[in-house]
Amino acid sequence: MMSVMAFAQTGSIKGKVVDETNNPLPGASVSIDGTTIGSVADANGNFTLSGINAGNYSVTAKFIGYVATKKTVTIGSSVVTLTFALQSENTNLNEVVVIGYGSVRKKDLTGSVVAISSKDFNQGPVTTPEALITGKASGVEITSNSGMPGAGSTIRIRGGASLTASNDPLIVIDGIPISNESISGVGNALSTINPNDIESIDILKDASATAIYGSRASNGVLMITTKKGKVDSKLAINFNTLNTLAKNTKEFDVLNADQFRNVVQTQYPTAANELGSANTDWQKQIYREAFGTDNNISFTGGIKGLPYRLSVGYHNEDGVLKTDNFKRTSIDLNVNHDFLDHSLKIDLNLKGTYTDSRFGNSGAIGAAVAFNPTQPIYSGNANKFNGYYETVGNDGTLNGNAVRNPLGLLYGTDNTGTAKRGIGSLNVNYVFPFLKELQFNATVGGDIADGQGTNFTDAASAVSAANNAGKGSLSHYFKENSSYNTDYYLKYAKDFKNIKSHFDIQAGYSFQFFKIYNRPELSYYADGSLVTGSTLGPNIPGLYKIESPFGRLNYIYDDKYLLTATFRDDRSSRFGPDNRNGYFPSVAVAWRVKQEDFLKSVDFLSDLKLRASYGVTGQQDLGNNTGANNSFFPYLAIYEPGNTGAGYQFGNGYTTTLRSDAYDAGIKWETTKTSDLALDFGLLNGRITGTIDYYYKKTSDLLLQTPVPAGSNLSNYLYANIGDMVTKGVDFNVSVVAVSSKDFNWTFGYNISYNKRSISNISLTGDPATIITTGGIPGGVGNTIQVDKAGGAPNAFYVFQQVYGTNGAPLEGVYVDRDGNGSSLNDKYQYKQPNPTVFMGFNSNFTYKKWNLGFTMRANLGNYVYNAEAASNGAYQGLKFAGYLVNLPASVLKTNFQNYQLFSDYYVENGSFLRMDNANLSYNFGKIAKVATLRVTANVSNVFLVTKYTGLDPEVNNGIDNNLYPRPRIYSLGLNVGF
């Protein structure tokens, strides 16, 4: 009514919005700046704005994917006609990418960096930060550790550059490098970070990008940036809730009760008296449908121009394994401000997290696979073992060797933990008013995590009867990790227009210390009384420091030729004075070919850049437990105190002991030299963009725990710099805006990575016959299934080559005599390896009007898995143990093995798979009731899995499938409300 009344005294604008090829852009918005007048273009691109008072105005037309365009008009009483021809924006070239100690526009990047911002994050239930980008980036393999809530993932960037030292990347949160040290009381350290607070994750892959982090950068760097308050914004409140239902999809294939009875009767009737009449599916008994909820509320705005963001998150998730639960409460505050006409910027981030976990006894998983299916859940005697059926001997006492009742295990133990973590960082950036080209930047920050918990075994439980003389057990633990970081740098940047050059140089200094403290604790019985003889162990906090000057030089000529050089000098207290300094340089060049005249007129090609880099990075992360050298300082001749239980009696008294630990006075970090050659391209105005990288990494002086000549040192293995490894690979990724129209949009991304790691040498003497066994398996104490050996991939399976009979079944104990000496005893061979040689990710997103449909898929090829569940129980020998029966995997009906054949390559299976990680559908209601926006989302995670692998799930870290906590399918429903 108001506008109609106003019409008489005012003017109006009529016009059209089109794209560069003159096609209409329905849905484009046109508005008059500084007013509330606005409109949306119709199906033909036409719009009308009316009710405009006379005067001069600036009019803006906007459309997603196009550069917003302003036009100035003078309104009188007549109708003004206006046509906007919008240029599609090549947005991603101007995006700012966070790199070490700074940021850079994407077009100026010379290194290999994948930037993923929140709009591209994975949807659905995501509990830990790294899961936001699973399958999104080429060269980055993220494998969730299990289906346990908060279990986190294993992250491998380009396969990892180390062998026995850590292959985990360095993680930097808001400028603070955090330690990979585990936090007690929580399943995974990263699960203390709420993914909802993350704005972007940038992955630094090549040495040009990572070398500025020096001795910790060999395995790549993950830069996590959290959400910030925005300048000049009004208070906005955003609430989202996601509610989940998790269900297992599959059980490990074991004999059912009837099959089992039959097998016992035919194979070992002597044990028939141990058969019961029940039919129990133990796997069904230990799992449940599990609910979870994730709720976040955030407040963004500015108080008197001081931008802030405050968010509070609450996550509560049950595991599918009964009794398992993970809760997290998190708070995240960001305050930032520009003072002094933008010359002083301050950015403060504070994060606090409290997690509360109950860890379901995962021993129940293996027990459910192995427990006699012909026995009932309950014995009928509620006074014994809490009523659970357990295997007892003739005298009624527990058979200590038998498999425990899986439910008895779950409910007889109560292991809980809590973790408190605070991460704070303050960044100050000051541009000198008298010399605008010069800026000073300082970051100070800290990360403190206290994890503690209690492990409890019920006195009445069978576990207690077997291990604690029926008194149960109670133990506590407490660990504090703290680190403190300070770094600052000066940066000078200047354009020299006359010589078409841009030049910036930066020099800085960083200092960080890490402290890890495990509090010694006493052991108690379930009733709280002290276990006889329990005393406190030695109390040794670990503390190490790294100080590092660093610098970077960028030079750009004519916006075409780019050069970046970086340098870092790390001095780590973890190495001896003679080896303390490590120098980590890198250099990269890039050529923006598209800027050359000969390509400027090639329209379909919107961007083309060639990059090449070379650099040196290091790895110093041995953990603090290096076996016989249980300290942070593998170079020191340390005497390590033993616990009370490791003492000795002399005369009538006891002494504790001091052990002289193995050491290598000359140990230093391992060094990785990485070359990277890459091509970035954009086609059709940036609708198709992509990158292809080839890389070659050579790691030398591997920090290897390797056998040393007997008698030469103070243990048989020593952490020393021995050996070399080569990693080669290709990363390719492309993203495509396939359809872009008013009502319907379709974008998809695809990435494929090839990665091959090969050990060149692991021997002190260069002898290629040296093997280091890895990969422990069940079925016997101390058994291993993998080796590291020169010429092979890390952790290659080391097995006997199975011989098969004419019926295709494996012949028990018959293996190929590979060396032809008449016996296969010596003839284990390297067969396949656990890492995928090729892995891919595919994600797709459709929007139709207010609907959005998206999914992500992943595939791994060439990864092999040792089916330990099938191998370790896979023989009729399981029927012959004195006094108890072990259920058998269904595969035994094929193999008919009498005795276990743990080392047969029969159990090494192709684990290649295709998995749909997530499918989601959302409807955006837009503004409702004029005050709020509403979006509703439905998700399914772990939608399907296609694989030939016969176990539950081939996606296991290190290629050994040993009772993996199953990854459930998760259905979820989410609401997002904004005010």
Added chain:
Amino acid sequence: MRVRHLQSLASVIVMALLVTVSSCKKNLMPEGELTTANVYTDFNNYLPVLGKLYTAYAISGQAGGAGNPDIQGIDEGFSNYLREYFNMQELTTDEAIIQWNDGTVHNLHDMTWNQLNEFITAMYNRIYYEISLDNEFLRNTTDAMLSKNGITGSNLTLAKQYRAEARFLRALSYWHAIDLYGNVPFVTEADQVGVFFPKQKSRAEVFSYIESELKAADADLGAPRFSYGHADKAAAYTLLANLYLNAKVYTGTDHSSDAITYAKKVIDAGGYTLEPHFKNLFLADNNKSNEIIFPIESDGIHTQGYGGMTYIIHASIGGNMSPAAFGVNSAWGGLRTTKQYVALFSDPSGNTDKRAMFFTDGQTLDIADEYNFQNGYAITKFKNIDQAGNKGSDPNGNFVDTDFPMFRLADVYLIYAEAVLRGGQGGSAGTALDYVNLVRTRAYDGSTSGNINASQLTLPFILDERGRELLFEGHRRTDLIRFGKFTGGDYLWQWKGGALNGTSVGDFRNLMPIPSTDIINNPNLKQNQGY
């Protein structure tokens, strides 16, 4: 505004300076760590360091139980010195067979082991671990070092005694080394800790070294039975007697006379006497026995591990045996013996000869299936209960109190007798017979009904008698080799050579292979023939 600008600028600069001052020139030296450089300046540390030289035989690491292991590349409890010594000396013989599926463990009894066998490797690594620890202690306790570190007076006397004990322990491990592996790498305190390639010395050279070391250590060692746990003079003499008894195997030269000399020294020195009741030697309170000359200790609270005696006791129980009767919480169902061993006893019931400690209920004498615990008689010799019937000190029943008698007096009596029979000088046949009958009278619980006469005292009798007396005490492999019965087809027991009723095996198996890890790592080493 301008003033504020300046204030802010000033504060930034001050902050920058503070940061700079606070972070430059960091001390990067670790603090508070106990290292070689400072540990020996405080005499209070000497006994704990010496203690480690002993626990390296008994347990597997610094945590007690499991955790923080001494050696790598193999399960910790598994690789324990005593456990592997037992496996080498017993599992390879008629005395023991094991049911488990742990790696290549069956290859030991089947006599099909090779240089990759992880148990043979673990034994080797444990031996050299012990030798390295001994060398480290000896390097830092020379007269010069003791003087430099200000160790004087009674502390100096004690330090010298500890030093002599370390030399004994190193000699003991070198004996194990040459007995099992023949020509072996040789390192002493003269070598520094690092990564280098020790030279290989012949069995005979190392034999001489052991001999000279023990004789040199004698003066500083304590008197017999001066303090339980410590190696004393009698321990050194017993080791020498063992060394000389097997000298022909090691060097080609018979040293039976020397064996007699040192056996006599033990017997004449007094202090050690036969335990009146055989079974008491193997109970939780056997540390009170006067017979055990050198124990490897075990304690439910103070000396905990999954190897050693914990293994020997738990693994011996299974089938219808009650763990509670052995003072432990569980049966590991592993070890049994062969029918050939049972046949050493004319009366295996245990009613007459109390050393026949078999469990037969539910067990078959015959071992048709190696992988079935109830095939073969089980052994009830070691128990974690004391003479009064009380369980050991670990309230959970995991770790046992029973000590392992590495050397005891009955062994010395039998060495004396055997050396006399082998033509050694300095002893007499009459004394030999007396000694053997002392052992047998005790075996028959004080009755002389089992005593033998002079004509019955023959070398084959001695071998059988040692089998009966010293079952599971780590002597069998060495004894069978000395008598030429370990390899070849002279004496067959079930599953020898991997055949149900036993088959001949090559003589090269009198030596274990040097593990391939060390052959690869140390170019100075030459593999034993046949491997």
